Amino acid sequence: MSESIIKMNNIAKHFERKIALSSLSFIINKGEHIALIGPSGAGKSTLLNILAGITNADSGEYLLDGKSIVNYQKRNIRSRKIGVIRQQFDLIASLPVIQNVLAGKLGEWGFFKSLISLLFPIEKETAARALNQVGLLDKMYEQTSRLSGGEQQRVALARLLVQNPEVILADEPVASLDPARAEDILSLMTELVKDKKQTLIVSLHSVEYAKKYFSRIIALRDGEIFFDLPSEHVTDSLLANLYALKGEAKDG
Amino acid sequence: MGKFLYFLTYYKKSLLTLLLILIFVWSLFSVQWNADLLHPGGGVTTKQIFQALLAPDLSPEILILALESTWITLVYAVAGMSIAIILAFFFGILASGVLSTSRFNLFAVSGFFRGILGFTRAIHELVWAWLFVAAIGLSPFAAVFALGIPYGGILGKIFADMLNDIPEEPIKALETAGASKLQTLLYGYLPLVRANIISYVMYRFECSVRSSAIMSFVGLGGLGYQIQLSLSDLQYDEVWTFLFFLIALVVLIDAWSNLLRKRMVL
Structure with missing residues (x-):
C-alpha cells in the first residue's frame, strides 16, 4: 500500500452565505494522477485553492504529508511541496522564456x-534541461509574449519542473487550447510527473481527457463529492447525472 | 410628474450638454466687446512678430548663443528627470503598496507616500523654482531640484497606479512558486510595467525640456532666459531663433522616444 500525501477531512468553505464546499473528505496517495471534474460552479477551483494553501477552509482538517496545512505558511516551504499551474496568463510576458522558467527557483533563492x-x-x-523536456530548448532567450498559447503553457510546465514540488495542482490547464494542443500538454504533463513520481491533481472540463489521461476521477457537484472512482468505473449514466441541469431527473 | 422624472433621467447627458453650452454663451456676455479689447499698437506688433518668424536671426553669435542655451536647457532637463526617476522609483513602489504584507501596513505606508507624492506635484515647478532661487540663489541646483521634485511626484503617482493595475494572476503564480514580496517585484511587477513606464518617462522628458526652458525665465539661464532678454529688446527675429531651437529639441526627443517604443513593442 502506498503512503498518502493528502488527507482531507470534512473540509467546508462558504463564500458569504453561499456554500462552496460542504464537508469533503478524501485521501490521495503519493504518485496518484487525479482528474477533478464537475459542472461550472461545483467548487473545483475553490478545492484546488484550498489544496494549494491559497485559500483557507472554514472548517475541517487538511493534512499535507502528515502535517496540517498551517505548517506550510512560509511560501518557500510550501513551494517545495506544492506547485500550481493554471492557464498561460501565469507567465510574465515581457520577460525572456529563461527567466520565466527560472522563476521556479525563487523559493530557494534569496x-x-x-x-x-x-x-x-x-x-x-537547470532551465535548459527543463526546456528540453518540454521541447522548447531553442526558445530559451525568446521573449515569452512572442510564443503561442500552447508554447506558453509548456513554459509554465518547465517552470514547474524547475520548482519540482511533490504535488502538482493544475486548474484547467488546457481550457484555452485547441484539442490537439490540449492533448499534447496533458500527455506531456502526465509523462513528466510519472518520471519523478509526483502527485498530480488536474481540474478539467473535458470528461474524455479525464478518462484518457488519469487513473482516478473525483467529480464535484454543488460543493459535494458526487463520485470518486477509478477511471474505468466511471459510466456514462453517472456522467449524465453529474452534468444534468437542475430540475432534470437525477435518477436513471 | 413621473413622466417628467423619466424625461430627466433619460436625457440626462443631453440636458447637461445643453446647460454647459448655455453657460459658455452667458460667459461671452461678461466680456466687454469694445475698442479697449485690443491693444491699439497690437496690430503692428503682431505684424512684426510674423515678419520675424520668416526671417529669424541666423547670425553666428546668435546661433552659438542659442546652441549654448539649448545645451543648458537640455542639461537641466536631464538632471531634473534623473532626480525625478529616482524619487518616483522608490516612492512609487512604496505608494503602490505592492510590498505591504498586512492591511494596516498597506493603508499607512501607501497613504503616507501617496500624500508625499501629491504634495510635491501640487506645487508647480515654476513655484518650486522661485522657492529654490530664494533659498539657494541662482544656481543650477535650483533649476534641477525645481524640476526633479514635482516631476518625481507626477512620475511616482503614475508608476504607483500602473503597479496597482497589473493583473494578479502572474503575481499569484510567482507567489505559489515560492517568491517573496521583493522577488515578485523583480520578476513580476517591474517587467510588467516596464514598457509603459518607459514610454511615459519619455513623454515626461519632453515636457521637462519645455519646463526647463520656461523655468529659466526666473533667471536661471537657458533658452527661456534668452527669449526673455530678446523680447525685452523687441528683437523678435532672435526670439524665433531660440524658439526654433526649442522646437528642434522637442522633436528630436520625440523621435528618440518613438524609436524606443518601437523596439519595445510587446
Missing part, C-alpha cells in the same frame, strides 16, 4: 541571487 539572475541568468543548465 533576493540578491534573484536580482543577479535577472541580469545574468544563473543555473542556466
Whole structure:
C-alpha cells in the first residue's frame, strides 16, 4: 500500500452565505494522477485553492504529508511541496522564456541571487534541461509574449519542473487550447510527473481527457463529492447525472 | 410628474450638454466687446512678430548663443528627470503598496507616500523654482531640484497606479512558486510595467525640456532666459531663433522616444 500525501477531512468553505464546499473528505496517495471534474460552479477551483494553501477552509482538517496545512505558511516551504499551474496568463510576458522558467527557483533563492539572475541568468543548465523536456530548448532567450498559447503553457510546465514540488495542482490547464494542443500538454504533463513520481491533481472540463489521461476521477457537484472512482468505473449514466441541469431527473 | 422624472433621467447627458453650452454663451456676455479689447499698437506688433518668424536671426553669435542655451536647457532637463526617476522609483513602489504584507501596513505606508507624492506635484515647478532661487540663489541646483521634485511626484503617482493595475494572476503564480514580496517585484511587477513606464518617462522628458526652458525665465539661464532678454529688446527675429531651437529639441526627443517604443513593442 502506498503512503498518502493528502488527507482531507470534512473540509467546508462558504463564500458569504453561499456554500462552496460542504464537508469533503478524501485521501490521495503519493504518485496518484487525479482528474477533478464537475459542472461550472461545483467548487473545483475553490478545492484546488484550498489544496494549494491559497485559500483557507472554514472548517475541517487538511493534512499535507502528515502535517496540517498551517505548517506550510512560509511560501518557500510550501513551494517545495506544492506547485500550481493554471492557464498561460501565469507567465510574465515581457520577460525572456529563461527567466520565466527560472522563476521556479525563487523559493530557494534569496533576493540578491534573484536580482543577479535577472541580469545574468544563473543555473542556466537547470532551465535548459527543463526546456528540453518540454521541447522548447531553442526558445530559451525568446521573449515569452512572442510564443503561442500552447508554447506558453509548456513554459509554465518547465517552470514547474524547475520548482519540482511533490504535488502538482493544475486548474484547467488546457481550457484555452485547441484539442490537439490540449492533448499534447496533458500527455506531456502526465509523462513528466510519472518520471519523478509526483502527485498530480488536474481540474478539467473535458470528461474524455479525464478518462484518457488519469487513473482516478473525483467529480464535484454543488460543493459535494458526487463520485470518486477509478477511471474505468466511471459510466456514462453517472456522467449524465453529474452534468444534468437542475430540475432534470437525477435518477436513471 | 413621473413622466417628467423619466424625461430627466433619460436625457440626462443631453440636458447637461445643453446647460454647459448655455453657460459658455452667458460667459461671452461678461466680456466687454469694445475698442479697449485690443491693444491699439497690437496690430503692428503682431505684424512684426510674423515678419520675424520668416526671417529669424541666423547670425553666428546668435546661433552659438542659442546652441549654448539649448545645451543648458537640455542639461537641466536631464538632471531634473534623473532626480525625478529616482524619487518616483522608490516612492512609487512604496505608494503602490505592492510590498505591504498586512492591511494596516498597506493603508499607512501607501497613504503616507501617496500624500508625499501629491504634495510635491501640487506645487508647480515654476513655484518650486522661485522657492529654490530664494533659498539657494541662482544656481543650477535650483533649476534641477525645481524640476526633479514635482516631476518625481507626477512620475511616482503614475508608476504607483500602473503597479496597482497589473493583473494578479502572474503575481499569484510567482507567489505559489515560492517568491517573496521583493522577488515578485523583480520578476513580476517591474517587467510588467516596464514598457509603459518607459514610454511615459519619455513623454515626461519632453515636457521637462519645455519646463526647463520656461523655468529659466526666473533667471536661471537657458533658452527661456534668452527669449526673455530678446523680447525685452523687441528683437523678435532672435526670439524665433531660440524658439526654433526649442522646437528642434522637442522633436528630436520625440523621435528618440518613438524609436524606443518601437523596439519595445510587446
